[in-house]
Amino acid sequence: MKNIILLLKSHQNLWTAMMLLLLMGSMASCSDDEFDTSAPPVIERIRNTNPNTADSSFVSATLGSTIAILGNNLSTTLEVYLNDYPLGVNPAYVTNNTVVIQINDSVPTVATNPDVINKLRLVTRAGEATYDFQTLPPAPQVLQVKNQYVGPGDQLTLYGRYFYFVDTVYFPGDDVFVTTGIQTNAGGNTLTVTVPEGLDFSESSNVIVVSRSGASATNRNTQIYSGWGMVADFDTPGVLNWPWDWGWGISGDMIRNTQPGIAALDGNFAGMNQAFPANNDWNNDKVINLAAWSGEQMFPTTPSNLYNPAAPAGNFDIRFELAINSAMPIQDLSVQIWYPDRNENELSYTIPLSEFARTADGTWYTFSANMTQLTNGNNRLGTYADFLAGDHDGIRQLRLVIQNTNPTQNIRATIGIDNIRIVRAVRQQ
Structure with missing residues (x-):
């Protein structure tokens, strides 16, 4: 004993x-x-x-x-x-x-x-x-929703592990699920299904995969777009839809429903078609600079139970869809999210394109960054109110910049960006 x-x-x-x-x-x-x-x-x-x-x-x-x-x-x-x-x-x-x-x-x-x-x-x-x-095999694991901007009738693709013997895919809503037409590959790491009718995001925005081994866990990587939090869809009139060329933070002739090798998700999108300069060099056409210069609040505040100013910044994600069409390797390309806070700190976070985009053939992928990943040294946002405040002059800005870190090689590519939004990824306070 x-x-x-x-x-x-x-x-x-x-x-x-x-x-x-x-x-x-x-x-x-x-x-x-x-x-x-x-x-x-x-x-x-x-x-x-x-x-x-x-x-x-x-x-x-x-x-x-x-x-x-x-x-x-x-x-x-x-x-x-x-x-x-x-x-x-x-x-x-x-x-x-x-x-x-x-x-x-x-x-x-x-x-x-x-x-x-x-x-x-x-x-x-x-x-x-x-x-x-x-x-x-273990219960399914959902690691990435390929494109979260989907609605009823659209094809949803999930990346993950152990997609074997899947019998049901649950969607947000009361008893909203699919049991037929579920397609998985032999390796058990991709799953495709048609989004059903009746979605309801009042409680959750998660997708759950159920197999003979159990149900997948839910987290910020298993969500689809709820319809809330849009900042720039390049279609809908609003604070950013000024009647001048750079109202959406990008040259007006780059906002269209198609770019070489990229078809629209829904309406117009912001396109960039160029040889992206090496060594992070600058040009205006590789930047989307969303800014409410007159002090308007361009960031979401409703529904108030989700966009509560007192909620921790870590409960929110900055998300958008991105597609790239390029015959060149893209491992040196990244997108930088930039935000100036009220203490004059330029907060930023850089996401390698290859971290989310698994192909460079014009396919749309959802990119996501937790709001607290935007940093400058030890400075970061504490609450959602800090984000709503804007910079020291009360100007709200959010900038996306395509960077090419290759020291010498320009990279020719067409890139589309759409549906820039703020998502309440964690609903508990």
């Missing part, structure tokens, strides 16, 4: 250690000599290590799970195999009636090999036992 208590104190996974104590406590003072080690092993059932599932019996588990094999004559267990892949056995996790193992990510699953045998095999000094058991 002393060794079990030491294990409980030192093991990083307290749930597993607690379970070991429960499963092994009555056997802790026994040695192999007290059991008939010549008897072949018997597997009665498999369960996980949560004490609340003591009476359960599993026939499948996901990669990464820790499971308890329950039975008899298990004290001399040498090895455990899942789909003929050896997992290894730690003697500290073995008693005559229990073997605790972890299913690591290298175990073959039906997702990657439909011919796996779906068997667990346990080997002891006296023989072996098998048990029908299916190993599944």
Whole structure:
């Protein structure tokens, strides 16, 4: 029992250690000599290590799970195999009636090999036992929404992991989901589905993917556009729609519904078609400088429950869609977000284009930056009120600049930018 208590104190996974104590406590003072080690092993059932599932019996588990094999004559267990892949056995996790193992990510699953045998095999000094058991991939993980600016009838593409056996994709709203027409690739890292009718963003803007292994988690990377927070869509009249050439912060002849190799998402967009100068050199046509020079509030303040001035700046993202069409490598191109605060700090954050844009063929991707990523030394925005305040003269500005960090090579490309907006990414205060 002393060794079990030491294990409980030192093991990083307290749930597993607690379970070991429960499963092994009555056997802790026994040695192999007290059991008939010549008897072949018997597997009665498999369960996980949560004490609340003591009476359960599993026939499948996901990669990464820790499971308890329950039975008899298990004290001399040498090895455990899942789909003929050896997992290894730690003697500290073995008693005559229990073997605790972890299913690591290298175990073959039906997702990657439909011919796996779906068997667990346990080997002891006296023989072996098998048990029908299916190993599944983990629950889906959504890492990126390719283009968040979608509505009913549009195709939504997700990038992530473990998109296997997906049966449902949930959208914002009460029971708004899709069960048919869900397309995934063989590697399980892309998913495409048609956006349904009935979206409701009053509670959430997240997309959730559900498979036989579970549901994907939600975070700021799993959201679609709610319709709130638009600053510049290059179509809608508003504070920035002045009747002069640079009212949208870019030359008027660059605002159109098409550019070479780029088709519009919805209406007009801001286009840049040039050889972007090397070494971060400047020209006006690589800049979108949104500015309310007369002091108007161009940033969103409604709905007030979302755009609460007291909310932490870290709850907000600056997002926009960007498309690039280029025959040249784009790894040296980036977009800088720039904002001057009321303390005369020029806050900025730079996003490499390759961080979000997976192709350079004119496809639209959503770019996103948390508002607190805009920094100048140790200076950053604290609350949304700091952002609403504008600069020291009360002028609200937000600038996007395409930068080419290559020291010598100009990069010829066409770039489109649309739907610059402020999104309440985290709704809790």
